Amino acid sequence: MDVSELKMLPAGESDGTKVCVKVPGPTLTYQNIHYCIRESRGPCRKRGPEREILKNVSGIMKTGLNAIMGATGSGKTSLLDVIAGRKDPRGLRSGQVLVDNKVVTSDLRLMSAYVVQDDILMGTLTVRENLLFSGNLRLPRKQCSTADKEKKVESIIQELGLEDCADTKIGTEFIRGVSGGERKRCSIGMELITSPTLLFLDEPTTGLDSNTANSIIALLHRLSRGGRTIIFSIHQPRYSIFRLFDHLTLLHKGETVYAGPAGKAMDYFQSLGYTCEAFNNPADFFLDITNGEALSSMPTVTWFSGSKVSLCSLEKSLAELYRESHYCAAVKEELKCITGRSDPSSEAKSKAASYATSFFYQLKVVCWRTMLNVVRNPQTSYAQMAMNIICALLIGLIYYQMPLSLREALQNRIGAFFFLIINMVFGNLSAVELFINERAIFVHENSGGYYRTSVYFLSKVFVDLLPNRIVPIFIFSSICYYMMGLNPSFTAFLCFALTMSMVSLAGVSLAFLVSASVSTFAMANVLIALPFVFMMVFGGFLVNLNSMLNWLSWLKWASIFKYGLDAVTINEMKGQVFYSVNATLTGEMYLQSQGIDYSLWGFWQNQVALLGIVLVCMTFAYIQLRRINRWK
Numbered sequence: 001m002d003v004s005e006l007k008m009l010p011a012g013e014s015d016g017t018k019v020c021v022k023v024p025g026p027t028l029t030y031q032n033i034h035y036c037i038r039e040s041r042g043p044c045r046k047r048g049p050e051r052e053i054l055k056n057v058s059g060i061m062k063t064g065l066n067a068i069m070g071a072t073g074s075g076k077t078s079l080l081d082v083i084a085g086r087k088d089p090r091g092l093r094s095g096q097v098l099v100d101n102k103v104v105t106s107d108l109r110l111m112s113a114y115v116v117q118d119d120i121l122m123g124t125l126t127v128r129e130n131l132l133f134s135g136n137l138r139l140p141r142k143q144c145s146t147a148d149k150e151k152k153v154e155s156i157i158q159e160l161g162l163e164d165c166a167d168t169k170i171g172t173e174f175i176r177g178v179s180g181g182e183r184k185r186c187s188i189g190m191e192l193i194t195s196p197t198l199l200f201l202d203e204p205t206t207g208l209d210s211n212t213a214n215s216i217i218a219l220l221h222r223l224s225r226g227g228r229t230i231i232f233s234i235h236q237p238r239y240s241i242f243r244l245f246d247h248l249t250l251l252h253k254g255e256t257v258y259a260g261p262a263g264k265a266m267d268y269f270q271s272l273g274y275t276c277e278a279f280n281n282p283a284d285f286f287l288d289i290t291n292g293e294a295l296s297s298m299p300t301v302t303w304f305s306g307s308k309v310s311l312c313s314l315e316k317s318l319a320e321l322y323r324e325s326h327y328c329a330a331v332k333e334e335l336k337c338i339t340g341r342s343d344p345s346s347e348a349k350s351k352a353a354s355y356a357t358s359f360f361y362q363l364k365v366v367c368w369r370t371m372l373n374v375v376r377n378p379q380t381s382y383a384q385m386a387m388n389i390i391c392a393l394l395i396g397l398i399y400y401q402m403p404l405s406l407r408e409a410l411q412n413r414i415g416a417f418f419f420l421i422i423n424m425v426f427g428n429l430s431a432v433e434l435f436i437n438e439r440a441i442f443v444h445e446n447s448g449g450y451y452r453t454s455v456y457f458l459s460k461v462f463v464d465l466l467p468n469r470i471v472p473i474f475i476f477s478s479i480c481y482y483m484m485g486l487n488p489s490f491t492a493f494l495c496f497a498l499t500m501s502m503v504s505l506a507g508v509s510l511a512f513l514v515s516a517s518v519s520t521f522a523m524a525n526v527l528i529a530l531p532f533v534f535m536m537v538f539g540g541f542l543v544n545l546n547s548m549l550n551w552l553s554w555l556k557w558a559s560i561f562k563y564g565l566d567a568v569t570i571n572e573m574k575g576q577v578f579y580s581v582n583a584t585l586t587g588e589m590y591l592q593s594q595g596i597d598y599s600l601w602g603f604w605q606n607q608v609a610l611l612g613i614v615l616v617c618m619t620f621a622y623i624q625l626r627r628i629n630r631w632k
């Protein structure tokens, strides 16, 4: 593209003139932002030295399309996150972000909308269902009836051109879903549901082909003409995309090298002595300048990009030149006026932002989605059920109709119980993936104000834990219990099934705790296997707990295996009589010899202990979920 030609092109709206809209969107200003990060290094995660990734950046973003461009690692996403209130505030050394002259805190997250780079959507739900989920949770019920929400979803589907795929599932690694562009549109739609006037997007075109990228930016352009301030980071846009930008912020190594009307950027760099070759894309040209690939003909411009230094001189960097330009002076002047008018009491007001819907309504909507997800992604539930039935049949066959004759009566029973408990505890290892799999979606939705952490946690307990873990265990118990020929009384069967369920729940809750505490499967597997193996050793089958060193034997009180094994042994042995050729042995005698309290409370204290483990692990799992880092 020739430079002279560029001026003739219809970049009218991006030439610095005000965008004409009936009701303008908010004006976002940021001033003197210094942002630092400190990376952890080495195996001990020692804190390294501080690195400044945003260096004294200031700017004004108004109604229209505001693009943040720069080479990779220049700080585009960091700047976007800081002004959107998504970046860890501990790194902010100085600076202030104002929206319509009001100081904003992190609660800007609940008042604006942010579309993340990787579209975070529930893959098993259709486009319409995802949009409705967002609408149900983020639109206040008092002002918006169910019919209104459905109407709103319908209008967004039309506005975003999603009619053809509205009832298609988004898609998962197992289900083929909508295309990348449709996915991105749906992500934007999830945020548009609240009709935000301030919209942030992190690299909305990355990973899309150029036509789809074009249509996404054209869509954003259309939305901005409805009175929205749209701020986004972007990598090397093609010209047809670039010419839609109203405002451009160009960054290099955390410093602003240009901030002003997108249509004036070419003139600015030409005034610095840079020449855009014919047919070159201006966006590519600007990046070539910041990367030091394009050289200036002016003797005052230098470039400190690695070892590349312009031959012409050693005087000023592009950032310094920008600071001396009239664009920077105009921004400073405007910022001075805005800061003078800013309302100091607005910080308190912004803190009042909260969830749009009540706890119970959120619980209903999130439980419904979790259930749909389980039903439409049944592999895990089916596998769980099939595993339980196969294991029950195998155990039933191995210990088929156990006799009452000594020694096999005792050996087989204790062996069978130990095997059953192992099966119950280790059969729940799959639960460690629960919060790891959905971590990104939970963090995104929770920090976007969709629902409370407690709502998400309880939805997992009600929809995943109870039906997925308890029902299969009752089926498992009813198959193997009668095949093994254990105590035929129905009450004894119920006590057996209850013990199995409690053991399983205790195993799952420990898996939940690990799952909520770490972010990788590898780490979760290590952390869950270790306590399970130690609990097994202290279960009372592999070693006699009474003969253990005193200072070590207390560990048995934390063993799920011990409580489970004691409970099923009491349930089976009490009242039984075993015999050999010349002697008889009562179950009570055996229990006494093992130091097991076989009174009624003796049985129930094991259930109480298991319940205690469940409650403690669940409470800590919830605390860990709350502690997950929401900052970027």
Ligand SMILES: Nc1ncnc2c1ncn2[C@@H]1O[C@H](COP(=O)(O)OP(=O)(O)OP(=O)(O)O)[C@@H](O)[C@H]1O
Pocket (backbone or CB within 6 Å): 037, 039, 053, 070, 071, 072, 073, 074, 075, 076, 077, 078, 079, 233, 235, 632
């Ligand atoms: N939380 C963080 N921890 C460590 N380093 C960080 C963090 N956030 C940003 N950085 C560093 O800050 C610099 C700027 O990162 P940022 O993601 O903002 O760049 P970018 O211009 O968006 O890059 P890209 O286009 O590749 O996404 C990079 O060097 C990055 O490694």
